[in-house]
Amino acid sequence: MTPEQLEELSDMIASKVLDNLHFKLDQDPNFNVMPAEEFLHKDVDAFGNPKYSEKDTLARQLTELMLTKEKLIQEEKYELLQELQEIYDKIKADYDKL
Numbered sequence: 001m002t003p004e005q006l007e008e009l010s011d012m013i014a015s016k017v018l019d020n021l022h023f024k025l026d027q028d029p030n031f032n033v034m035p036a037e038e039f040l041h042k043d044v045d046a047f048g049n050p051k052y053s054e055k056d057t058l059a060r061q062l063t064e065l066m067l068t069k070e071k072l073i074q075e076e077k078y079e080l081l082q083e084l085q086e087i088y089d090k091i092k093a094d095y096d097k098l
Contacts, residue, residue: 058095062088 001009052060065088072081 055095055098058091058098061091062095065091 065084069081069084069088072078072084
């Protein structure tokens with residue numbers, strides 16, 4: 001299966017589970033149920049924080065480091081640039097493993 005097909009399949013499964021869960025909770029008069037789609041979303045955790053993969057986080061860090069590198073070059077701060085390059089290399093190695 002392609003990644004797009006897997007994504008569609010996971011959406012269909014999640015929708016089916018949420019529909020059944022919502023139906024069963026509606027049957028109990030003690031529950032004031034928030035719609036499942038409002039509470040559960042696959043891209044956001046229960047606290048409202050976006051979910052990112054580790055690879056996305058590392059890619060964002062690498063981009064930020066490259067921007068900082070350009071600033072350091074312009075300001076001619078070569079000692080900091082060397083330390084930044086070491087950090088970049090470590091993160092890049094982790095990124096490449098994923």
